[in-house]
Amino acid sequence: MENFTPVSALVGGAMIGLAATMLLWLQGRIAGVSGILGGLLPPAAGDAAWRAAFAVGLILGAALYRGAGGPLESLSFSGTGLSIAAAGLLVGFGAGFGSGCTSGHGVCGVARLSKRSIVSVLVFTLAAAVTVFVMRHLLGAG
């Protein structure tokens, strides 16, 4: 567990929870990133601006972190361009088809004690862990 970073995990997590609270308190919306982005594909009149603004905010948040000299300097990806694109396709399709991802089901749904979300989180975390096991330990990739 030499990579465990409990303090930054809890602090960052609380910030995410506060952001989700802000969106519900101010706009009455669930902070599910795949749902917010999905509503832009295609965009609907009168419902697109806040979604785009949220997405821009995500990027600005990380840009602010970088500008302030945050310790994480670069992202470490594994796999080829093709496998990363394939992963993106599955992530987008699965989140769209299953009505949510790590934020919508994982943070907001769990906070609402939604049975659907809790089941979704358990299933996708298990599927992801099995995928990592197969790729890293059986196929020896990444």
Added chain:
Amino acid sequence: MMARVLSALGAGLLFGLGLAVSRMVDPAKVLGFLDITGAWDPSLALVMAGAAGTAMIGYRLALGRGRPLLAEAFQLPTRTEIDARLLAGAVIFGIGWGMAGVCPGPAVTGIAFLQIETLYFVPAMALGLFIARRVA
């Protein structure tokens, strides 16, 4: 309208900052959590606990006010059934998440790091979301 856009921008900014501070924007960090039989890094579990715990309290306070500050009504999911779509979507999402260690929030947030891999992931993810909405 302007207040709605600015508040969404603010919520997104805080969300993205949280993903960076917690390092969940880094795929290696996420894969470290998912790799249970490797050098396991439980950080992601604490991020989720911190986020869901904070939102649980925040949601209670927000919902207790009856209506949101800048909109007519709360828009909460109403479905309760555990159906095949929910499960199939979760399995497909989980496989993709395990392949790259990237999910939608960190994918968009990661654009700020200006790395080529984001250019492979984000458009493919948008295509996947688009297709899912078509078949749904």
